[in-house]
Amino acid sequence: MGGSYEESPPTLADELARDSRWAKGNLQHLWVMLREPGLRFAHRMAFLNGIMAYVASPLWLGFLILTTIAAANMTLAPIEYFPDGHQGLFPLWPEWRPEWALGLALSTLALLFFPKFLAILDAVIHRFTKEFGGLFRLFCSVMLEIMISVLLAPLRMWAHSRYVVSALLNVSLQWAGQNRTEETGWKEAFVFQLPGMLLGGGWSAFAWSLDTMFFLWSLPVALPLILAAPTAVYLSRNSLGQALKKRRLLLIPEECKTMPLLEDVVWYRSRELSSPTLTPLEQAVLRLDHNRLHQALAWDHRHGSRTAELEACVALCLEQGPEALSRLQMSQIVRDRQSLRVLHEGAWRAPPDSFWGRAIGRLSAHVSGA
Incomplete structure (x- = not known):
């Protein structure tokens, strides 16, 4: 069960690191959507x-850039009342369509927030508001979530725009273990968020120099960018989450009743045959039930030149233990069905003073002690 339960990343930096991989994966679906035959x-x-x-996100960023350019042209460039080609005695007045701006603002607000209130209505109709702390707390939670979303949306927009450009340029990505417990420190937050903070501060200062109304219009985007570091720090604090949980805010049903999956994990780890003295890798090699499970999940990768490479890695692992291999080599042999079988058989034939012999001794001592 180790590593099988997917939780949300606890910090903004970790969430955005995950989004960098998801952005590239989702963009690759474009070819499937457009070219794959037979899809509904x-x-x-x-x-x-x-x-x-x-x-x-880049579409939103492009809209902000074009709006800033238009505002700068209206403020800095002189208005041509009689442009070239315009004939007549009357000037060509600049056109301003406030109904378009109002329609865009209202439709955007409806698209973003109306589904949230529909969710509250759905909870009331189906009578499960109690699972979210009650109707009043559910409403307060939704309003709090909206405030947090307003703070996070420009940060995600800036990060996702970079990820889309990187994906289009086919920039390689690294897939590493994800943080599930650590909080964000101030130094880390400032280093990670500094480009966006400078962008927000510079844009806000430029907007102020152009026009007061344009400056106020820019604040919902610029201010969250300027406050990115404090937002990242405080939203990663476990104490803040525990305080909200104590007040039954942002509550979800799984916090009131344990999920069956997590109950299974507790039962599994408390079984008599579990071996806390062995690492998961050692258990996957030595324990027959674990080894068969991993074999069932593995594939046959032995073809061509890879056969000799895998055989050499297995032999080295049996002779000196997993520490003699790199993470890449170890990952290759545990994904190969035949290598797992050979490792299991070879480890149980290992001398008592070898790495696997000592691991077998620890396993035997635990079983006999139980």
């Missing part, structure tokens, strides 16, 4: 929804 329209729309989850 609903399935293509599901792919498009995943793609737009990241492409929407």
Whole structure:
């Protein structure tokens, strides 16, 4: 069960690191959506929804850039009342369509926030508000979530825009273990968020120099960028989450009743045959039930030149133990079905004073002690 339970990353930096991989994966679905024959329209729309989850960010950023350019032109460039080619005695007045701006603002607000209030209505109709702390606390939680979303949206927009560009340029990504417990420190937050903070501060100062109303219009985006570091630090604090949980805010049903999966994990780890003295890798090699499970999940990778390479890695692992191999080599042999079988058989034939012999001794001592 180790590592099988997927939780949300506890910090903004970790969430954005995960999004960098997800952005590239979702953009790769574009070719499937457009070119794969036989897909239903609903399935293509599901792919498009995943793609737009990241492409929407550079579109938003482009909208802000074009709006800033337009505001700068209106403020800095002289208005041409009689441009070239304009004939007549009357000037060509600049056009301003406030109904378009109002319609864009209202439709955006409806798209972002109306589904949240529909969710509250759904909870009331189906009578499960109690699982979220009650109707009043559910409403307060939704309002709090909206405030946090307003703070995080520009940060995600800036990060996702970079990820989309990197994906289009085919920049390679590293896949490493994800942080599940650590909080964000102030130094880390400032280093990670500094480019966005400088961007928000510079844009806000430029907007102020252009026009007061444009400056106020820019604040919902610029201010969260300027406050990115404090936002990242405080939203990673376990104490803040525990305080909200104590007040039954942002509560979800799984916090009131334990999930069956987690109950299974507790039972599994408390079984008599579990071996806390062995690492998961050692258990996967030595214990027959673990080894068979991993073999069932593995594939046959022995073909061509890889056969000799895998055989050499298995022999070295049996002779000197896993520490003699790199992480890449160890990953290759534990994904190969035949290598897992050979490791299991070879480890149980190992001399008592070898790495695997000592591991068998620890396993035997635990079983006999139990």
